[in-house]
Amino acid sequence: MNFDRLKEKLEILADAAKYDVSCSSSGGTRKNKKGALGDSSISGICHTYTEDGRCVSLLKILLTNHCIYDCAYCVSRSSNDIKRAAFTVEEVVDLTINFYRRNYIEGLFLSSGIFKNADTTMERLVRVAKKLRLEENFNGYIHLKSIPGASDELMQEAALYADRLSINLEIPTESGLKLLAPEKNRQDMLGPMKYIQNGISQYKDEKKIFRKVPKFAPAGQSTQMIVGATNENDLQIIKVADHFYKNFNLKRVYYSGYVPVLEDKRLPSLTTEVPMLRENRLYQSDWLMRFYGFKAEEIVDPSIPFLDLEVDPKLSWALRHLDQFPVNLQTADYQMILRVPGIGVKTAQKIINARRFQVLHIDHLKKLGAAVNRAKYFIDFNAGNSYLSYLTDKNFRKILIGGSSSKFHTQFSQQLSLF
Template structure:
């Protein structure tokens, strides 16, 4: 018989402890329902809002906030004087099923502090996913956080039942990790990442030969880095992210601004909160690397090691590289269209298709979804755009920022107003 008051207390403690892990947004899963509970294929699973306004939710909890490690940045660290709790395997399974039946959730995001050792903890996480799949025929989304140091055998089993596996890199550099979590190393984290990458490659190869191959983590793997707990630059952070995209077949890298909790000489002051805008800019830079063809060294360099908090990274790049503009929207290649501020991937595809049949103007671009309040300063439709060649860089930046705040107006009138 379940003690509901005790379960509720555990849920409050362990859901609150899980809020610092941000790596559980859209799933990308494709696990179809063939007669059981749930379906991660129909709409995808996330903990935020979809484009049509639906809120898709996960039960996001820790199995326990007991932990053998004493990482300075972690609320669950061994030395922290907090209320501790732990679920049993059956309690997590029952919560997931009951919450799903009440339409509270569409999946499970399960992480944990580390009991005893890595395998001891991971075995329980795997057992929860296995019971949901095999005993309750649950087809909803399951995301398991893997534990550094887990054996390959447990990693293999986890991938058979979870849609996504992830392991947090935590601090971007090895030196930063050694400062704040001396018991851990990046090697402990990259070893399971390598195993997952190899299993994903093997699954794709076997799928070409055999019709029915057991799925392995169909939504791939992800990781997370804490931003601001150590003094890494944004350039360093996005170069680390790029390394993991290129070498570990990473689906997503997440960035979590450090939340100061205690005074510690190794950590930033409790009054120095990482600006939310910095986190946002890192995600935008990440997007440029994954979908717009930007290299990490183009977005930032040694002279500009931090992202501009006033403007987005693509606009910042364009302002630094004015010699590449204006771009003729009717003749420029796809690679250059993608670099115009305010022009997204979908809009570029529309431009490439539409310009086969007619010469495009600003009105056409607006109908295609282009943010013309930004793009208008970097494009041309005739052979020359005098506006971009007459004003100096400092004034140009301010005109662009002012134009983004107001409705479109003739850029020549803005130029004349300078004199």
């Protein structure tokens, strides 16, 4: 083995993989067993986080950055003059095992450019996972990228050997995809997603009947959208995410702010980057849909279809619906308590339990974990709350955030100017 060449490949293909943010290890429950190497259910080059907050290190690479497509937003597009490289199946397997033995990583995240065709690429990704599982007895976490247009047979195999599968929608809308990646079509992406969804559902049904059923993508599937390469507003993006959560049972939707890499008249200027704050607000909105019971159309005001960059989406909703407040924590239902700014899921559950035994006051909220400096304006305690007078103050927004709203309006104008 030529170690210098292998090192060069690793540098090229690890760097090319950095644009893929849908890299997660949450949901894996593959236990260690005698004679096997690794365990995907415990924590220890790429750092990701499980659902319970543990940090996990993954080897995050592309199999190759050769690609037959010329997507305008992609650094690996066929017309881009960059160094190209490709790993063999054996090289990826050896890297994974050697890095794992040295305690550098706890799993593998493997994506790829598409060379020749979808099935050829997907077949090699599957071979990596299969070889790790069957020949190396690797029991650690494996996340594979599903290749748009790959056959059902290959997706079936991939789901048997990988913990999680993900396929990138890339651009939120079909019209945006046609503009920037005219060689691709959305149906090629939806086919593998639907197959995996049906397979997971079938596995769960069979598991109820038979004790031993082969695991099928036990950590589910996810997707990713690029934000800001085309002119979709935040309301459109949130609705797309909501659609895929409801209709494809995805574990996660990831949002990647557009990073200018190439000059192209279809794209925003090379000097223009999507504000990181916008990306952050989309993740917060995503959280509200998944854990707080918010509907997509509630999160953004349709008359101003971009998220407020000055305050988080939950507080923004509260400021637009002051008629829903104050909330009496002693009598309100769980869903309404969740909508109080400064109260999270765990704190809301604690409030429901604690109020059965005592009348709650502001000091109790501090002990239960609420962000009292924010929540106090929206809560009506039976004993009274002097902060409630601010709800009717015309300057309440300024009082709450400690400054004027000019910053938001400036950033909102900058967002519109991108398009």
